[in-house]
Amino acid sequence: MTTTHPGHPILLFLNTVGDDGKQRRENSFADPGALHRLLVDAGLAIADHPVPDRGQMQSLLILREAAYAVLSAIAASRTPDREEALMLETTIKAAVQDASLLFKPGRLGVSAGPLGGIHDRLALSLFDLLRADDLSRLRECARCTHLFIDHGRGPGRRWCAMTRCGNRAKAEAFRRRKRDNRA
Numbered sequence: 502m503t504t505t506h507p508g509h510p511i512l513l514f515l516n517t518v519g520d521d522g523k524q525r526r527e528n529s530f531a532d533p534g535a536l537h538r539l540l541v542d543a544g545l546a547i548a549d550h551p552v553p554d555r556g557q558m559q560s561l562l563i564l565r566e567a568a569y570a571v572l573s574a575i576a577a578s579r580t581p582d583r584e585e586a587l588m589l590e591t592t593i594k595a596a597v598q599d600a601s602l603l604f605k606p607g608r609l610g611v612s613a614g615p616l617g618g619i620h621d622r623l624a625l626s627l628f629d630l631l632r633a634d635d636l637s638r639l640r641e642c643a644r645c646t647h648l649f650i651d652h653g654r655g656p657g658r659r660w661c662a663m664t665r666c667g668n669r670a671k672a673e674a675f676r677r678r679k680r681d682n683r684a
């Protein structure tokens with residue numbers, strides 16, 4: 502697990518893949534119980550929510566991958582694919598339908614209704630990020646598929662975290678240069 506916070510809670514969920522490259526084939530959590538703990542820690546689920554069963558895990562992972570596809574496109578200033586964008590639209594609308602609106606100064610709060618499960622909370626957190634000013638600072642790691650909000654000034658951050666990808670990418674570049682020099 503990386504210690505660098507990606508900048509928005511929903512990104513902690515989208516970044517639950519362990520792959521070094523761009524495949525997104527491995528989950529970073531061992532089992533549904535571990536994912537549940539991660540979501541509770543991130544404020545995306547409450548301890549009272551039951552640990553997702555097989556069917557729920559499947560729909561959570563479908564949501565994760567559709568959200569990744571859309572946000573990855575946004576981070577790269579591309580138009581997201583229609584299929585994934587439509588899936589997110591449907592999911593977010595359904596969650597908002599059951600949500601409570603909190604009218605307060607500065608910003609409208611949208612929180613899951615009393616019967617809303619983990620899936621709804623994830624959809625609403627995603628909705629929050631998609632409407633945030635920070636969305637323009639969304640970036641994808643140059644090495645893996647982890648997404649993060651870049652709050653830095655200057656040329657911008659390339660890696661999800663130095664410990665996860667930055668140091669390894671630098672070591673690879675160093676080895677490549679050495680090899681090229683010999684050639």
Ligand SMILES: [Zn+2]
Pocket residue numbers: 642643644645646647660661662665666
């Ligand atoms: Zn990375």
